Amino acid sequence: MRPWPRPRTDGPIDLAQRFRDFAHREVNGNSPLYHRRALEIAEDPAVLALIAALPTAKQQPNLVLAAARVHGAIAVPYRDFREQLITHWPSIAATALTRRTQTNEAGRAATLLPVLARLPGPLSLIEVGASAGLCLYPDRYSNRYGALALDPADGPSSVVLRCTTTGAVPIPQRLPEVVHRAGVDLNPLDAADIRDREWLEALVWPGQDDRLSRLRDACAIAAANPPTLVTGDLNERVAELVDAAPGDSTVVVFHSAVLTYLPSAAREGFIAAVRTLPCHWVSQEGTGVIAEFTDRVPVRDSGRARMVLAVDGEPVAYAGPHGQSLDWFGPA
Template structure:
């Protein structure tokens, strides 16, 4: 509910209704615990062409079609692939030694592996960054002393690791990615399609694998002459706490740099020694960090960035 507040009135209403519905909660108990996520329930409903506009219609449809809903929730994952998160990553990527070898953990379809292919505008700043003819134009609201890029990153290698990588050349995978976008966000659906067109023309190397068992082997394939950058956005909340800690130790031992963009509720678990001033109320925020050092607070879909002093 907190994640949807101010972003999707539809999902906020549905989340409140589900939380008070004993029948739906009982049905959700039959879904594997890691899959009992509001976004996954609502996306599965939309993927199956169910109604989400009104809680009563949603509830009646979900109960009648629960076998299909539960099967979709069990088979699928919340693999939101939001290209706008590159607006959060760009100020960090542009400051690292170039060229870059990008490796995204939890890559979904790999749309965030193309920060050099998108165009950026940061509110309050007149300069536009990125290719002038890019069909993907990102706008990010910013506060604080953000270090604007002096150049665009030079990416010479892109790879992604995911338990279930998606392929935007497949209509069904693209339909699932669209179902994950909240109902009111038509601009995000347009952006998804535009970014998918870029990825289709130059597909990244996506590997099906585990973030612990398979990351070192994939990282070793990065070209030696490039700076390896392992990054991830809104991934670690989906794995158990011991896995988060093991991943933190693993990625710290790799060469290059590590960019994490994870929810503020996850950050204290992986960096207990660091305190970040996150508001207790209001919309959910992520903490952007470079090699464990917090740099900024970010909206989950990359639409806002508050650079820390």
């Protein structure tokens, strides 16, 4: 019999709830397969013990499931998937240890666009936690807000972002002019590199064929006009990226679902530092990630995951995690 690794003392119980939360808050209604799979893993002590042997930061359901897909654990019946997972666990664990959940969702550009387009152009965009930098191209994607269509100046894009809206969303009449694209990441990905693209594709949830197609098209746009991506800690490198931006542009530092992965001290340090830089700050993070927003956003009537969109420290909307919705509560 295969010896199971000894789990951490709080591992299986907390980890099981982590997979249940992932099932109910994130993939429910978005990926039926991942919804079932996460709930099944939550009830499987042996598989939980394998995952619990990883460092806590590497126990993320999305990371583990993506690593499993890379190494062929893709069977639909859970019994077969479980066997594949156990058989290939050394390789799966190695990938989880070396990779990150760098879900580079171009769709988030649709929820960023209304606030970016309000700023005086031309824009220099700097993304922290940039992954492959796919959110740095809001001027190169087509957007559909209900019946309203916004396309690049040279015509419709291969990437079409569809976003439902509520409230007085300040939908722009034209896309902004972007003259500079840069970013920082602990492990920047290259949209032109096949292995990096394969990892990004593995992070797309099963059944989301539109997201997968969009990712591939967005990678093609980024590969044709690569951004400037630097390797390093965002707290250590964001200031130099701001300084390097063209002086005749409006500099915007932004991030989506990034601060949640930072320790609280590093998170607070970044927030304090970015406010001192000569730039605008646009954040798009999960509810509760930026503590000062907690009492400044309306109560939600849904338990599903949402991000809080804010400009220069002022919350203005709830955004769908993949840019699929924008519920505006800020000023018009």
